[in-house]
Amino acid sequence: MVARGDEGRPHGAGHLYRRLRASLRGWGGVGAMAALCALALAFVLLLPLTQTHDxxxxxxxxxxxxxxxxxxxxxxxxxxxxxxxxxxxxxxxxxxxxxxxxxxxxxxxxxxxxxxxxxxxxxxxxxxxxxxxxxxxxxxxxxxxxxxxxxxxxxxxxxxxxxxxxxxxxxxxxxxxxxxxxxxxxxxxxxxxxxxxTGQQVLAPKSSTITGYDKSLGEKRICTATGSTAYTKLDGDKKAGKLPASADISLTVPNQLDCLVRLQLGEADAVVTDGALAASQAAQDPTVELKGAAFTTxxxxxxxxxxxxxxxxxxxxxxxxxxxxxxxxxxxxxxxxxxxxxxxxxxxxxxxxxxxx
The missing domain is CATH 3.40.190.10 (Periplasmic binding protein-like II)
Structure with missing residues (x-):
């Protein structure tokens, strides 16, 4: 998990990197290297930008x-x-x-x-x-x-x-x-x-049985960013019975890129976010892909x-x-x-x- 303070500073980066490296044992080859590179990029990108003031x-x-x-x-x-x-x-x-x-x-x-x-x-x-x-x-x-x-x-x-x-x-x-x-x-x-x-889409490992925003999300752990339109959509659809009741939408993170890290760690089965952002995340990690078409505008x-x-x-x-x-x-x-x-x-x-x- 990438923990942050009020200004988005990453803490415990080395610990998270070790956890991901351990979780990737057995993946081998390009997939593992790609995921590790994506995480390394994430840590670089999450360096503090500026001090916050009123x-x-x-x-x-x-x-x-x-x-x-x-x-x-x-x-x-x-x-x-x-x-x-x-x-x-x-x-x-x-x-x-x-x-x-x-x-x-x-x-x-x-x-x-x-x-x-x-x-x-x-x-x-x-x-x-x-x-x-x-x-x-x-x-x-x-x-x-x-x-x-x-x-x-x-x-x-x-x-x-x-x-x-x-x-x-x-x-x-x-x-x-x-x-x-x-x-x-x-x-x-x-x-x-x-x-x-843009529109909301599902991002998941290429090897996943998830096919899109449908019943294949049943019993899956779905990651979204706190305060995002993705979470609002998931929460509303689950209450309305449009999303499988067994889908777990409890995993939320401060920033969207954290969901990609959770996916790489095996702590999430899918990410729901804007398709434009999901495509950028897929570009950072060749082991994941967009599943299904956009389901909102x-x-x-x-x-x-x-x-x-x-x-x-x-x-x-x-x-x-x-x-x-x-x-x-x-x-x-x-x-x-x-x-x-x-x-x-x-x-x-x-x-x-x-x-x-």
Missing amino acids: VGADEGTGGGHVATGSQARADNCENPEKQTLSPSGADGPTIDAIKSRTGAKRKLVVGVDQNSYRWGYRNPNNEDAELEGFDIDLVHKIAEDILGDPDAVQFKAIPTSQRIPAIQEGRVDMVVRTMTITCDRIGQVAFSAPYFK EYYGVAMKQDATDLVRRVNQILVDYRVNGWQMSYDNWLSATLGKDSAPSKPPAPQYLRKS
């Missing part, structure tokens, strides 16, 4: 105030991916506060992942091991538009379960971290228009505070241009190797802006 406490974004927003938006939700504000290039109080930061603090503070291969990860093959990936490209584009410098970014590694608290408590200006737009979440944070289309959005209306509108304006100039290039660079050269299934729909205020 953005608002010293940078003028409202301190630790939790923006409650309008819970009615969640209660009356329909088509959550459309519940966003129309684009605008105008500045407002939130953007003014970001621009007023001085010196080394004049940066956009963004919550990201640092261990999702090809989305937001530290590439150990690069000299500086800088963060890179599809989400990271978008962050640089937003920073360039708002602050005139694509590198004017302070990245903060945020575990899956901490994405919403980090926004509400003012620790970050926004989260760009494969975050699905859902009805529950739009009652807590504001989202941009979608920038990516979901959209990623940039998440911000509920009352940061000027920032939401600005990001939506940036996305209007990015969908035409930048999105495809980023897809080709980072995701075509894992999701295929045809980007059409992943392209977001034409945006609709149904939120009025």
